[in-house]
Amino acid sequence: MIARAVLRTVGSAAALVAVYYALPLNHSSAWGAVTMLVIGLVVFVGLVAFQVRTILRSPFPGLRAIEALTTSVPLFLLLFASAYVVMATMSASNFGERLTHTDGLYFAVTVFSTVGFGDIAAKTEAARLVVTGQIVADFVVLGLAIKIILGAVSRGRQPGDADGAQRIHR
Template sequence: MTAAAAPAAQDQPEPRPSLRQVLWSMLRGCGVVAVLVTLYYVLPLDHSSMAAAATVLLTGLAGFAGLVAVQVRAILRSRYPGLRALEALATSIPFFLLLFAAAYVTLAAQSPGSFGSSLSHTNGIYFTVTVFATVGFGDITPKSEAAQLLVTAQMLADLAVFGLVIKVILEAVRRGRLRRSTVATAPGRGEER
């Protein structure tokens, strides 16, 4: 067999995960989101102090960065990097959004004039998602300087998530696939899920 007849490892299609693996990944992602949403609704955000809310938001954003780093490593080592990346996005984006929703609910409770209307937990999620999606229906608007600064911080963080985090995760998928093709050609090397 000539070298031209042997297909390059990079040209071989990535093996597809089984239906069981896809369902398990979806179940894990849904489970994490369910826990996060439950915590968001159970926590007494409307009875928290501004200092506590700021601490939770800043600590949470640092935790988000750490979560993305851990997920990138898992993608790089995964047998199915594309599937693992979808799971990573499905858990990290809701975590990110719920951090800001919690901050909005706390700010609205501590300073009732901060927004054009009062914010329940559900309103907080709704407002956060409209800012994230850059829709801005105008039914909930920041009125105080603190609220405007917080929304501005979210918009800037949204740009970082769109631009940097998604790019990093996609690069991890590319490298994970490349690593997988390299491992597939090297005898005796094991892989993670």
């Protein structure tokens, strides 16, 4: 069971990264980037809601929560990385240089981790607004999403709830 969970986790993260690198981000427009980011964030919220539900119904909620986090966080980071690559392609002044897919991912992870090496920086107001949006969303993801997922693990482990009773009888 643990091996399957690890394979699913690695497989989904690898698939997300492969799709990210396959996307022709250097041919997108500003509206395309905004639309992609907004739709992606809606999908992200939907994914977290679905994952909370599966955690609650899982016979192994802790394992399912780890799977949920290792799918949700990469998706979240790749959404912002995509936006950064598109913005840098549209105008080199947004970040001081054009960003490759790897540079965009690196920058998104750097912002998420609050390390901020300073080698890539948002130079325009538009870029700074998107980075600020990621920072605010980072707090939400780290605070709210993790709290919700861990709360679902706690509820999923309670033997007295309806889902727990159904799991015991299966």
